[in-house]
Amino acid sequence: MRDALGNVQSVLVLGGGSDIARATVTRLVRRRARTFVLAAHHPERCADVVTELTAAGATTVEVVPFDANDTDAHPAMIDDLFDRFGDFDVVLIAFGVRGDQAEAEHDAQAALEIARINYLGTVSVAVPVANRLRAQGHGTIVALSSVAGERVRRSNFVYGSSKAGMDGFLLGLGDSLVGTGVKVMVVRPGFVLTKMTEGMDPVPLSTTTDVVADAIVTGLARGSETVWVPGVLRYLMMVLRHVPRPIFRRLPV
Numbered sequence: 001m002r003d004a005l006g007n008v009q010s011v012l013v014l015g016g017g018s019d020i021a022r023a024t025v026t027r028l029v030r031r032r033a034r035t036f037v038l039a040a041h042h043p044e045r046c047a048d049v050v051t052e053l054t055a056a057g058a059t060t061v062e063v064v065p066f067d068a069n070d071t072d073a074h075p076a077m078i079d080d081l082f083d084r085f086g087d088f089d090v091v092l093i094a095f096g097v098r099g100d101q102a103e104a105e106h107d108a109q110a111a112l113e114i115a116r117i118n119y120l121g122t123v124s125v126a127v128p129v130a131n132r133l134r135a136q137g138h139g140t141i142v143a144l145s146s147v148a149g150e151r152v153r154r155s156n157f158v159y160g161s162s163k164a165g166m167d168g169f170l171l172g173l174g175d176s177l178v179g180t181g182v183k184v185m186v187v188r189p190g191f192v193l194t195k196m197t198e199g200m201d202p203v204p205l206s207t208t209t210d211v212v213a214d215a216i217v218t219g220l221a222r223g224s225e226t227v228w229v230p231g232v233l234r235y236l237m238m239v240l241r242h243v244p245r246p247i248f249r250r251l252p253v
């Protein structure tokens with residue numbers, strides 16, 4: 001349960017190795033969050049963040065193995081975590097893969113890998129998480145979507161379509177939870193400098209994990225349902241979404 005000042009106290013991260021997740025939990029511990037469960041694809045890579053959270057005052061920090069592809073295991077895993085750690089105020093869905101667009105355009109397995117992790121993986125965890133949050137009567141699902149899903153571009157349509165799918169699912173899930181005490185906050189960053197974008201040339205309006213994490217913390221305090229990072233993307237995408245396809249196709253996006 002959030003404390004009397006509305007501060008988040010307990011956090012479950014699905015995709016605990018994500019750079020954006022790391023920046024976010026670092027901020028939350030400074031704001032008095034005390035319990036962190038990091039479900040990570042490679043738990044052994046989370047040692048630094050465990051040390052950082054513990055040093056900053058977290059009382060419980062546990063890392064558990066998690067594979068977004070292993071959808072059969074998700075309901076039992078989620079139940080086990082809620083049974084062992086009690087209520088979570090925030091469940092951050094931070095896993096995802098960018099994949100190789102050129103390969104995925106021609107190789108169904110490569111395309112399916114992106115769709116499975118980003119879309120099916122999200123659906124698979126979001127339903128059992130929502131069930132547990134509904135039962136506890138409070139909590140926020142924070143999910144890292146992307147500006148790429150708002151208007152899917154030719155240059156990364158495989159990733160973009162997987163984000164469009166997960167984004168739509170989560171917005172609908174949020175609508176279904178109105179009145180239960182549970183919220184869904186969909187976060188749509190643009191290009192963020194993380195290991196996912198390593199080696200790529202930054203684009204205009206590129207941002208950092210710190211800026212995304214600050215926007216998440218502000219969104220949590222405000223009870224926002226959608227968060228764009230940087231904020232100006234909300235207005236840019238409002239326009240881009242309506243550009244007629246023959247013109248959109250010619251834009252350098």
Ligand SMILES: NC(=O)c1ccc[n+]([C@@H]2O[C@H](COP(=O)([O-])OP(=O)(O)OC[C@H]3O[C@@H](n4cnc5c(N)ncnc54)[C@H](OP(=O)(O)O)[C@@H]3O)[C@@H](O)[C@H]2O)c1
Pocket residue numbers: 015016017018019020021040041042045066067068069094095096097098117144145146147188189190191192193194195196197
């Ligand atoms: N960076 C950007 O420009 C950007 C922009 C918009 C949205 N996003 C979204 O933000 C989220 C976090 O990305 P990030 O930028 O922080 O990149 P990141 O550091 O690469 O984080 C992605 C995380 O997903 C995990 N993951 C990949 N496959 C998985 C699987 N099968 N099961 C469980 N976890 C898996 C990765 O774990 P391993 O590395 O251990 O495999 C990694 O920890 C992603 O959903 C991404 O799509 C990123």
